C-alpha cells in the first residue's frame with residue numbers, strides 16, 4: 155500500500171480530495187435530487203447511476219494524483235420493455251456525464267437502425283458518420299440496437315454501420331458515449347453474436363416493468379407537469395384503466411400511460427367545448443371520470459393499437 159503511494163509521481167501525494175464537495179460543486183447533487191423527484195420508482199436504476207457517478211468522481215480524483223491516465227469506458231446498455239424510462243434516464247445520464255466533464259456538450263441524440271443504415275450501396279457510411287458527427291460531445295442512444303445486426307441477410311448494410319460504430323466507440327470514447335437500448339433477451343443475443351460490442355460496453359442497466367401503483371404515480375406526475383389533475387372519481391377510473399390496459403397486448407408502461415392521458419385530455423376538451431358554457435380554471439385543469447371511462451378498454455376493446463409514439 156505505502157509502496158503504491160510512494161510510486162505516485164506527484165508532489166501532492168499528501169493532499170486530500172473532498173469527494174462530497176466535488177459531488178456538490180459539479181452540480182451532481184442537483185441532478186440526482188431532480189432524478190429522485192421527477193422519476194417514479196426505478197430504485198435500482200437510480201442506484202446504478204449513483205454508483206457510476208461515484209466511480210467517475212473517484213477516477214477524476216485518482217487522475218489528479220497521477221494514479222490513472224486511462225479514460226474509463228462509459229458505453230452502456232439499457233435493457234427493458236418499451237416505456238420503462240430508458241430514454242428519459244439516458245437524458246439524465248448525458249447531463250451527469252457532462253457535469254463530470256466526460257462529454258463536452260451533454261446532449262442526447264436518439265436513433266434507430268433506419269437513421270444509421272442506408273437502403274443502397276454506399277449510403278450507410280455517410281449516414282452513420284453524419285449521426286456520429288451530430289452526437290460527438292454527447293450521448294448517442296441507439297434504440298433497438300440489435301436491428302443493426304441481421305445475420306439472415308449476408309449482405310446487410312447494418313454490418314457496415316456496426317464496424318464504423320465499433321471503431322468510434324473505441325477511438326473516440328473520450329468524447330462520445332453510446333447507449334444501446336432494447337429488450338433484454340434480444341440484446342443478449344446481439345452481444346453474443348457481436349463480441350466487439352460486448353467488450354466495449356462497460357455498464358449494463360436493467361429497467362424493470364412498473365407496478366400498477368408506479369404507473370398511476372407516473373400518470374399523476376405527467377398530468378401535474380401539464381397543469382391537469384384527476385377528479386376523485388377519475389382517479390378511481392384511472393387506477394382501473396391501468397389494470398385493464400396492463401393486461402392487454404402491446405402495453406408500453408409509461409408510454410401507454412402518457413398516451414391514455416393524452417386521449418383523456420382530448421375528451422375533456424371536447425366535453426368542455428360541447429357543453430357550450432363558459433369555463434372556469436377549475437374546469438380547464440380537471441379530468442373527470444367520464445374522460446377516462448370513455449376509453450375502449452372499459453368495453454373490452456383494445457386501446458389504440460399501434461400505440462402513439464410520443
Ligand SMILES: Nc1ncnc2c1ncn2[C@@H]1O[C@H](COP(=O)(O)OP(=O)(O)OP(=O)(O)O)[C@@H](O)[C@H]1O
Pocket residue numbers: 192193194195196234235236237238239240241242243297372375406407408409412464
Ligand atoms: N419513472 C418514471 N417517472 C416518470 N415518468 C416516467 C417514468 N418512466 C417513464 N416515464 C414516462 O413514460 C414515457 C416513456 O418513457 P421513455 O420514453 O423514457 O421509455 P423508453 O423505455 O425509452 O421506451 P421506448 O424505447 O419504448 O420509447 C415518457 O413520457 C416518460 O415521461
